[in-house]
Every structure is written in C-alpha cells, then in structure tokens.
Amino acid sequence: MAADVVTAFEPRKMPIQTRATVTVGAICEATIQVLLSHGADRLTTTRVADRAGVSVGTLYQYYPNKRSLLFAVFEDHMEKASQAVEVACADACHKPMSEMIRRVVEAFVDVKMQRADISIALYKVAPDVGGPALVKRTGQRLRKAIEAMLLTAPDLKLSPDRFAIDMMLSAMSGAMRSALEAGASPAMFRKVREHLVLLCQSYMAAATASDN
Amino acid sequence: MAADVVTAFEPRKMPIQTRATVTVGAICEATIQVLLSHGADRLTTTRVADRAGVSVGTLYQYYPNKRSLLFAVFEDHMEKASQAVEVACADACHKPMSEMIRRVVEAFVDVKMQRADISIALYKVAPDVGGPALVKRTGQRLRKAIEAMLLTAPDLKLSPDRFAIDMMLSAMSGAMRSALEAGASPAMFRKVREHLVLLCQSYMAAATASDN
DNA sequence: TCCAAACCTGAAGAATCCTTCATCCAATAT
DNA sequence: ATATTGGATGAAGGATTCTTCAGGTTTGGA
Numbered sequence: 402m403a404a405d406v407v408t409a410f411e412p413r414k415m416p417i418q419t420r421a422t423v424t425v426g427a428i429c430e431a432t433i434q435v436l437l438s439h440g441a442d443r444l445t446t447t448r449v450a451d452r453a454g455v456s457v458g459t460l461y462q463y464y465p466n467k468r469s470l471l472f473a474v475f476e477d478h479m480e481k482a483s484q485a486v487e488v489a490c491a492d493a494c495h496k497p498m499s500e501m502i503r504r505v506v507e508a509f510v511d512v513k514m515q516r517a518d519i520s521i522a523l524y525k526v527a528p529d530v531g532g533p534a535l536v537k538r539t540g541q542r543l544r545k546a547i548e549a550m551l552l553t554a555p556d557l558k559l560s561p562d563r564f565a566i567d568m569m570l571s572a573m574s575g576a577m578r579s580a581l582e583a584g585a586s587p588a589m590f591r592k593v594r595e596h597l598v599l600l601c602q603s604y605m606a607a608a609t610a611s612d613n
Numbered sequence: 614m615a616a617d618v619v620t621a622f623e624p625r626k627m628p629i630q631t632r633a634t635v636t637v638g639a640i641c642e643a644t645i646q647v648l649l650s651h652g653a654d655r656l657t658t659t660r661v662a663d664r665a666g667v668s669v670g671t672l673y674q675y676y677p678n679k680r681s682l683l684f685a686v687f688e689d690h691m692e693k694a695s696q697a698v699e700v701a702c703a704d705a706c707h708k709p710m711s712e713m714i715r716r717v718v719e720a721f722v723d724v725k726m727q728r729a730d731i732s733i734a735l736y737k738v739a740p741d742v743g744g745p746a747l748v749k750r751t752g753q754r755l756r757k758a759i760e761a762m763l764l765t766a767p768d769l770k771l772s773p774d775r776f777a778i779d780m781m782l783s784a785m786s787g788a789m790r791s792a793l794e795a796g797a798s799p800a801m802f803r804k805v806r807e808h809l810v811l812l813c814q815s816y817m818a819a820a821t822a823s824d825n
Numbered sequence: 826t827c828c829a830a831a832c833c834t835g836a837a838g839a840a841t842c843c844t845t846c847a848t849c850c851a852a853t854a855t
Numbered sequence: 856a857t858a859t860t861g862g863a864t865g866a867a868g869g870a871t872t873c874t875t876c877a878g879g880t881t882t883g884g885a
Binding site: 525540564565569572583593599607 | 653740745776781794815
C-alpha cells in the first residue's frame, strides 16, 4: 500500500543535461508560486507550466501526475528541514539540556522562516498528498535525532521520554504553523522563537523531572 | 474583501420544516463522511448528496456552492469547540492558575476528541475554505476568554502576556492535530491530555515569572 | 378539502482539468 | 558530419465536476 503510493509518486525521469535541471527547478519554484497566488484547488498543471515558462508536456516528462509533483516539492522541503534540525542536534551534543533545546528549536524556527513562502504554500496541499504520513515519518526521524542528542546531556539523569519529544515536536510545528499562516513579521518571528525556546525548555524540564 | 467572502459563503436558505432540518443535517454529516472516505480533492457535491440520500439540487437549495458547504461545516465545528473552552474558562475563574490551565486544556482536548472524525476531516479542507482566517478569529476569541479567566487567578501577580496565550493555544492545536492525524487510541489521548496539561502549565508558569 | 409555500428531483449545460503523443529542436558522442 | 539520445511542444481526447432549472411531491394551514 505504502509502496504503491511511493511508486505512483516517483518522478518519471531524472534530468541529465543542465538545461533540464534548470527546467525542473523552475517547475518546482512555479508550483510554490501558483500555490501561493491561486490556492491549492486552483493549481493546475497547465498553470504551473506556464508560470515556469515551459509547456505542460515538459512537466509530464518528469512527473507522472499532478500529485507526484506536489509530493516532490513537499518531500524536498521536509528533507531540508529535517537536515537542519539533525545538524543542530549533532552540534549540540554534550551541552547542557537547556542549551540543546534552545539550539534545536532555533534551528527549526529558522529553517521554516527562511523560506516561509514554501512552508505556507505546502500547508495548503499537505492533506492531498499524503502529508500526514510524510509528517509522521519525518517526526520519527527527528525524534531519534533528538533522543540521541539528549542521551549525551551531562545534566540529565532520567532517560528522556519518547512521548515527551513527540509532544514537543508537535507543539513546535503547531506554533510555527500559526505564526506562518498569520503572516508574522520578522520581529514577531524573533519573539516566537524566543518563547518557543522557553516553552520547550520548561516542558522538557518538567517532563524529565516528574517521570512515570 | 472579508465581507465578500462571508457573503459568498452564506447559506442560501434556512430550513423551515422539520423535514428540511433533517436534510440539512444529513448533508453536513455526509460531508464529513465523504471527506474521510474520499479525501478533500475528490469530494464532489454529487457524492455528498448521494451519501446524504438526497439529490444534488437539494444541496444547492441550502448552499450556493461547494465552498459554502465546507465553510458551514467548518464554522460549526469551530463554534462548538470555542464554546466548550469558554465554558471551561468561566467555570475555572478564581481557581489557582495551574488548575485553570488544566481545565482549559482538558476541555479543548475532550471536545476535539469527542468527534475526532470531524476534526480530522476538517484538517483536509481548512486551507481551501479560508481556514486560516477563521482559525485566527477563533484564536482571538479564545485568547480573550483565557485572558479574562487568568485575571481572576489569586496566585498570579503579573498581568498575563497576550502573546504567551497565543503561543499556548497554537501549541495545543499543534499537539492535538498530530495526535488526531496519527489516529491515536483512547489510551494515547489520555496521555496526550496529561502531557499537554503539563506542557501548558510549565510554560505559563515560566512565561509569567520571567516577564519582559 | 384545497391551495400556497416549502421541498425535492436529476438530467444536462457549461466549464475546467489531467494527461497523452506525434512531432520537432538541441546536445553530445562517434 | 551524422546518428543518437535528451529535451520541449501544445493541440486535443477523455473524464470529471459544478451548478441550474423546469417540473414534480409533500406539508400545513384556511
């Protein structure tokens, strides 16, 4: 079942010449733009192709159908966000726990903010593209990275609760989502970042203290 | 602009006879079902009507277009959720702050869980129906209720930060969303509820202590 | 009983959209 | 120079969907 989905979403062909690489890049970028300007339900393959400056046929040379295009853009974004967090996790090993949390949260907020347009655009299609499934997978991946990092914390006696990490991650994405969809200003984002750090720090402290 | 949207979404006619009331109820319920079984992009007015046991024409007698139907269902759900939280806020006045938070969080989790199917279904259409705007409005409404409640807390010296409340609310909805979309079991929901209380309590304590 | 208002029906018009494929252009290797 | 592979085109087929409306059925009061 999952295999079918993946197969159906798999790109049809990889670009070889540089010309084609540019084309594929333009198509992905155009997808974001159309999503932002027209919304998910009025995103058509023709519109995306027009916006990218190519013809529809070209689009279908790389993606077997509309959903696979959306999925590819979505997956790419999640991949980049995951990597940013994983790097932060690796860098924060052996630091005090509150410092770890701070770095992870800041990395997450920053990578989401850096291309806020993509984040916002993708919120609009996630449901139609197996978003929840991909989000779940990414969540597990991030949880492992955070778990590994926390095990190296010098000031942490109890083993960290898996569930608490999931909780923290979902709270993080919830907070970022509403900030992004509200069209928050850069100043506002700094405040969100600050408070999100506080939120995660105080929760993780409480969760590791009174364990069950 | 906002007026246009509201106008375009406004129901076309209110049911008068009980027969019609039943019909409208069936249509709304069918909308949820179709959303769950077919997804947002394959929800058609005909399918909804079939599922409701009426003809398409009947549907268009009450809703001027597809979006207005989706919007109505969405709005109704938000209204109920808001009321549940507001009641909890009213009941928790003059209690200690941690008790206030506990009640609000539990009310929120419970009302979302009670009809988890609706919550999940609506996540799929929110983007196409002015979801963010409605969510924003509801958020402000809830923030006011919580703010008013917190002002009556005997153990709270500093005036509560508006921003912190927004933060708490978005974290709450994020956590609930991922639990719902993951198809969490009742046991899992109890745990989520427990931890979400802890998360909000520890955050609010921290936010009201070190203020800026 | 009888009528007007409320309600329901569902075929069909009109519009939109996804996807294909026959055909042509460009790049690269031989 | 030529063959081969990669890349691009866009009109058109096929399918789906939204929405209407002319005409039928049910309800409730006079």
